[in-house]
Amino acid sequence: MNMNFIIAGKNIEVTPGLRSAVEDKIGKLEKYFTPETEIHVTLSVEKDRQKIEVTIPVKGSIIRSEQVSNDMYVSIDLVEEIIERQLKKYKHKLTDHKQSENYFKKEFLEKEYMEEEEIKIIRTKKFDIKPMYPEDACIQMELLGHNFFVFFNAETEQVNVVYKRKGNTYGLIEPEY
Numbered sequence: 001m002n003m004n005f006i007i008a009g010k011n012i013e014v015t016p017g018l019r020s021a022v023e024d025k026i027g028k029l030e031k032y033f034t035p036e037t038e039i040h041v042t043l044s045v046e047k048d049r050q051k052i053e054v055t056i057p058v059k060g061s062i063i064r065s066e067q068v069s070n071d072m073y074v075s076i077d078l079v080e081e082i083i084e085r086q087l088k089k090y091k092h093k094l095t096d097h098k099q100s101e102n103y104f105k106k107e108f109l110e111k112e113y114m115e116e117e118e119i120k121i122i123r124t125k126k127f128d129i130k131p132m133y134p135e136d137a138c139i140q141m142e143l144l145g146h147n148f149f150v151f152f153n154a155e156t157e158q159v160n161v162v163y164k165r166k167g168n169t170y171g172l173i174e175p176e177y
Helices: 016-031 072-089 098-102 106-110 134-144
Strands: 004-010 038-046 049-058 061-069 148-153 158-165 169-173
Touching (some): 016 049, 016 072, 049 072, 134 148, 134 158
Antiparallel strands (some): 038 049, 148 158
C-alpha cells in the first residue's frame, strides 16, 4: 500500500477494522495514482447516517466524493466506485496539465477509457423572475410539479433556489458573498 491515507473520525472511533476496510477498498485506486498521493478520508456518524468523505487533491483540482448509508462498510464500497467512475469520466480534464504525471500513474494516463456521455446542455429555459418569498416559491414549485424552483427572494433581493427534500420538507439555497 503506497498511498498516504489520512483518516479521521467524527463521532466514531476509527477502529483497526474500519481503517483496513478503507485502505483495502480505496487502496484499489492506487492503480491510478502515484505513491505520494494523499487521500483524506473522514468517517462520521449522525444517528443512523454513516458517512464517508474522501478528498484527493491533485494539481489544479480536487477529486471528492461523499457517500452516506446506514452501514459504514457499504458507504466505503460506494465511495470507491464513485471515485473510480469520476476518474474515468473526467480523465481528459484531470490529466491535461503538464504536472499531472506527478499525480497519476503512466498506465492511467495512457489508457483510453470509453467516453461516457459528455455533459450536453440540450435545453435552455428563460423565465420571468418575480420577487417572492421562499414560502411562496415553494407553493409555486408545487403548482408546477417541479422538484426545484429558482426565484428572486423579496427579503434578501438575491436569486435563490427552493427544492423538495425527503419527508415533504423543503430546502433553500442562497448565494454566499
